[in-house]
Amino acid sequence: MSETTTDGTAPTATHPLVDGEVAPGCKKVDPIVVADGVIRQFGGLTAVDVEHVEIPRGAITALIGPNGAGKTTFFNLLTGFDRPNKGSWSFEGQSLAHVPSHKVARRGMVRTFQLTKSLGRLTVLQNMLLGARDQRGESFFAALVRPLWRAQEQSNTEKADSLLARFKLDTKREDYAASLSGGQRKLLEMARALMSDPTLVMLDEPMAGVNPALTQSLLDHVKGLKDDGMTVLFVEHDMHMVRHISDWVIVMAEGRIVAEGPPETIMQNQAVVDAYLGAHHDTDLGTLTNQQVAQIHEAAEEEVPVGLEASATETTTTDAPAEPGATAHDEEGKR
Amino acid sequence: MDFLTILNNSAAEILSPSTAAFALATIGLNVHFGYSGLLNFGQAAFMAVGAYAFAIFTMQVDPTATLGWPMWLSFVVAVLVAIVAAVAFALVLGIPTLRLRGDYLAIVTIAAAEIIRFTVRTSDYSAVTGGSQGLRGQDYKGDITGLNPLTGTTYGFGPWTGTAYDTWIRILAWTLVVVALILVWLLMRSPWGRVIKGIREDEDAVRSLGKNVYSYKMQALVLGGVLGGLAGIMYVLPRAVQPDNFATAMTFYIWTALLLGGAATVFGPLLGSILFWVLLAFTGGMLSGLQQIGAFGDMSGTQAGQLRFVLVGVALMLLVIFRPQGILGNKKELSFHV
Known part of the structure; x- marks a missing residue:
């Protein structure tokens, strides 16, 4: 990022992640997700209207924007939890439009939720094991014959244990997920998503409702995902987090992508200031006599x-x- | 008031084939509600579908007489027909509703159960279904009676004495219950069961982990429905097919038994069913005994008999208030609000 020009709004700005000029909807050198003309309307309200956006591979990208900007809706569309009125998008070169959510997850694009969805009356370990992919014992008839899936279950359990240790949840292994604190549930949800070895992890407000003591460890965990070779896309309100861990920031307002850029300079972008504070917040009313x-x-x-x-x-x-x-x-x- | 007779009659319920049939239906409902979180308020309809499919196939096709099949084959095929009918019924209910929120299944099942009952009651179909009279037991029990390996007159001891036919049905029904319990136990300790329980907790979370939630819910609905269908067969083998046996009240008895024993436990449905029928027989006997000695003043015997359902209602309320997890349920699961 050393090549980044300090002024993000300068017309000639370039960035190592970007192929060409930095601008809303700019081309990336190596995009993992490419979305085109995605429109989602709720009645008369156009919640999402994204002309073109690319998510860079191997980086942590933050999706920010004021309330009601359509960030979570866009997230739901990408992961198949909601259907757009129009639009197409691809993940690793393969089209994902109209693919049901469970197939999206199987392709390696795993998401978490803004309101944590831990499975309360399953133990922490069972929550984790549920995340593993291609389990033989998950088909009805194979489930009846334990030898068919015992070995796989064993290796999944080992993997789950090592992830739980990494997320410092190993002492909670046998507890019901409902007994965890809000922050621990966020950790569990993230760890569970990792059980499937995803290529893209999508975190919907990972910091919402997490106590400050846990924030730092969550930040480190998100950074750790990138070190392990995963791509991360997250929605967040907390600018502290955005500035500390993201490599790239995409700003949404009123359903559109209004700005993109590296986190150091994005907040100086006029479009971002307008989106958060309103376009006329500092209009000079003239001097008074x-x-x-x-x-x-x-x-x-x-x-x-x-x-x-x-x-x-x-x-x-x-x-x-x-x-x-x-x-x-x-x-x-x-x- | 003959207290010993009352105790005897109550104890007889423990091993009666009807209790076994009822337990089977409750095990099916446990797969639906206890493990998968599917709100099925039409388990009686699955029983009706199974019972009618079995009886109608045996009476109309009658392969033993018309095709010269051995009796065991006719019986097995009739059971398979009942299973297929229960599967078809589950698919009809599930295809439109399982993509929607859970409440829709509840509404559709409760309505479908009544549709089934009124359809088989219709006089237009009485040539096939027997209308409101139902079907006579002797018309479809030929094969199973012929298959009876027991030749003596009475078997068993004490309250559990029965004729050769009763004992034969008793063995069949309870064997089926044991098989169903083993099946549920095997499934619920497996990764399949984990997905099913995950769906009960939060569908979207399971979906986000790459599981086809719709397919799993359908599998669970079909499995529980087939158990309900088999329960229907076992329910009509000791008696006749009566459409009003499969009314909404039956569904709620099954629910009561499930909640009494403990949902989402393997043995809960069994224990709940046995307790439910024993208690029902005991309170029924006590109330009629008390009525005979004039304890209820001018109340008639029928009215006194109805009182036991008041008691069932009170018991259900007390149960839900003081032990909502049922007898075998895990108290820990309830210590947090889910």
Whole structure:
């Protein structure tokens, strides 16, 4: 990232992950996911309208944006949990559009959820074992004959134990998942996703509801995924996390990709500032002359007794609801 | 009031073939609700489908008489027909509903159960189904009676004495219960069972791990339904086929037995069924005895008989309040809100 220019908005900005110029929807050198023209509408609301986006391979990409930007919806579309009105996308060169969610997961694109979905009345170990792929014992008739799947179960258990140790959940091995704390469940969900040796891990708000003590270890675990050769895409609100661990940031607002760039510079991008704070948040209203200032002060002083009076009438009117204006006001209050 | 007779009658329920049939249906419901989280409120319909398919095939096709098949083959084929019918019924219920939220299956099963019952009751089909009269036992018991290896007059001891035919059905029914218990135990300790239990907890999580949730739910629905269908056969072998035996009340007895014994345990359904029928026989005997000695004043015998269902309702309420996991259930599972 040393080649990154400090000014992300400069027209000639380049980046080692990017093939060409850095811009919203830019081409990546080695994309793992490529999405084109993905549109999802809920009635009249267009929740997602992504023209083109590429997720770089072997990097940690953050998907950020204000509330309601369509990040989670886009996540659901990519993983087959929701169907788009239009659009196509591919994962490792193979089209994933209209592929059901379980097949998406089998191809190596595993996700977690914003609201953690640990399987409460299964033990932590059973949760983990459920994540393993291609289990022979998961077919109805083979399940009846233990020798067919005993060896595989054994090796899956060993793998689960080593992952549990890595995520410091090994002491909880035999506990029900429902007895874990919120942060431990996040860890369990991440560890469970790793049981299938995914190529792309998609984390939906991994930091939501996690206590600060656990945050650092979660951050390290996410970084660890990249060191193990996995690609990570995560949705997050916490800018601290985004700045610390991501290699690339994609910003969504109102369903569109409005900006992309490295985390060091992305927050200086005008489109990002506009998305978070509104386009006119720092529009200059002009300078005021002394006379105008004095006028404002005068008007303000005049308003004070009016305000008091208004509140006074309000209190009396609540006692005497016969007044027509007061009843209307009361009704509004009830609503 | 003959207390000994009451005790005797209650004890007889422990090993009666009806209890076995009922246990089989409860084991099926346990696969649905206890392990997979499928809300099936139509288990009686699976029993009806199994019972009618078995009886109608035996009566209409009657391979022993028309095709000269040996009796065991006719019987086995009739059972297979019943199984196929139960599978078809499960598919019909499952295909439209299992992709939707769990509540839809509940609504569809409760309605389908009544549709089945009213269909077989219709006088238009009485040539085949016997209408509201049902089917006479002697018309379809030929094969199974002929297969009876027992030749004596009575077998067993104490409350568990029965004729040769009763004992034969008793052996068959309880063997089937044991086989079903072993099947459920084998399945639920396997990775297949783990997926099924995972689906009960959270479908989307299991889906995100690459499992075809729809297919697993269908497999569970079919398995539980087939057990229900077999239960139907075992239920009608000691008696006649009566459409009103398969009413909603039957479904709720099965639910009561399941919750009593403990859902999601292997032996819960068995224990629950036995206890349920023993208690029902005991309270029934006690109430009619008390009525005879005038303990209920002007109440008639029929009215007193109905009181036991009030007691069943109260018992179910107490059970859900004080021991919601059932007798064999794991208290630990309930210590957190899921």
